[in-house]
Amino acid sequence: xxxxxxxxxxxxxxxxxGSAIAAVVKIDNWNEPSRSLKIQKFLLTDKKPKLLFIPGGxxxxxxxxxxxxxxxxxxxxxxxxxxxxxxxxxxxxxNPWKIKER
Numbered sequence: 577x578x579x580x581x582x583x584x585x586x587x588x589x590x591x592x593x594g595s596a597i598a599a600v601v602k603i604d605n606w607n608e609p610s611r612s613l614k615i616q617k618f619l620l621t622d623k624k625p626k627l628l629f630i631p632g633g634x635x636x637x638x639x640x641x642x643x644x645x646x647x648x649x650x651x652x653x654x655x656x657x658x659x660x661x662x663x664x665x666x667x668x669x670x671n672p673w674k675i676k677e678r
Contacts, residue, residue: 578637579665581606585653587630589638594645595621598638599672600630606663609635615672620647635665639673 581603589598598620601613618628620638630636638647651658 578639578667579635579669580637581635581663581665582632582653582658582661583663584632584661585651585658586632587636587652588650589620589628589630589636590625590648590650591620591622592625592646592648593622594640594642595619595623596638596640596645596647597673598628598630598636599670600634600636601670602634603663609665609669611669613670615670617672632661635663637667 578599579601583603583606598618600616600618601609603609604613618626620626620628640647653661
């Protein structure tokens with residue numbers, strides 16, 4: 577699932593079952609962001625639980641790596657506030673989902 581961003585709303589992501597890759601980009605232009613923005617990736621897993629903080633000003637997405645992976649996403653805004661600060665981009669606008677083989 578990608579890409580979803582907010583200018584002001586902060587998000588927190590926790591994987592409570594399975595594992596996922598979360599990716600974030602700092603948006604430079606909300607109407608037409610650069611496709612060459614730096615992508616930061618984070619591995620989230622229930623084996624070593626971490627809470628990922630995504631501040632306002634970023635777009636994010638995630639890809640689950642195991643069947644039945646479950647994520648909990650927390651927000652600092654109400655649903656009404658969030659809808660006024662909602663930006664969405666095509667799922668392949670940035671493509672960090674390539675997995676490197678070892």
